[in-house]
Amino acid sequence: MQLQQIDMNLFPVLDAIYTTRNLTRAAERLHITQPAVSNALARLRRALNDQLFTRTPNGMSPTPLTESIMPRVQQALALLDSSVTEQHQFEPATAQKTLRLSMNDMAETLVLPPLLEHLQRVAPGVSVESYYVPREQLVRELAANNLDFALDIPMVSATQLNQQRLVADRYQCMLRPDHPLAGEASLTLEQYLALEHIHVSSRRSGPGITDIALNKLGRRRKIKLRVQHYRVAPLVVLKTDLALTVPISLARQYPARCFELPFQIPQMDWHLLWHRSQDEDGAHRWLREQVIALFR
Known part of the structure; x- marks a missing residue:
């Protein structure tokens, strides 16, 4: 493969197709016509002796060769872009x-x-x-x-x-400030497991980091509510008797009663x-x- 014989102007086209998985969107991104993109792709295929992409119902799928060279291609394009656009010292006060x-x-x-x-x-x-x-x-x-x-x-x-x-970020157990357990000095494992819990996950099913830690102890908590986002969960806590195991940086933003967990759980980095x-x-x-x- 004689890379020195390849027109370097073709690699932005390769990157655009790889990123968008679509010839039309690649053309729009580069502000050129779709036939120009198709022509550039054909030239690259001849130069690299590989199909580079195959058409699928989900768009242009990269071949193994494309996957192998794209990290270096994208890094080179990014370096070139930064060299061109950052010739002057960055001035925060006037930057757009x-x-x-x-x-x-x-x-x-x-x-x-x-x-x-x-x-x-x-x-x-x-x-x-x-x-x-x-x-x-x-x-x-x-x-x-x-x-x-x-x-x-x-x-x-x-x-x-x-x-x-x-x-x-370490985890704590969050309860509403007037929860029946709010006056306790600390929370035991049995008290924690007796509570009904909110589990936050973008997945439809499967355990979280809290459940994995409890499973290692041979214990299990009762999930009363499963939600996608952390922002809504504390609002539910403040209106119910449900408990939320949450990183302390989020828990401290609410008027809640927070307890240290009565078991070990990895911190969130x-x-x-x-x-x-x-x-x-x-x-x-x-x-x-x-x-x-x-x-x-």
């Missing part, structure tokens, strides 16, 4: 930029209020977009520069990413994740420093 974050609703609760308050003072031209990207898609979205950062648990196998721990190709980007470096500073 959109910060794109992937995080769940609990991370949004912890991060967005103080972050927006800070940005409003020092970088009023910086806007923020927050949405959740499934964990298995994070590396691809960060490499493709569709995301700036993700807030998630550590991803030790993602060698393309850099990670910075923000906070180690929040990490800031970004692609290595963004390390030297001035704007990216400044923005990640602002997020990290929120937790110091």
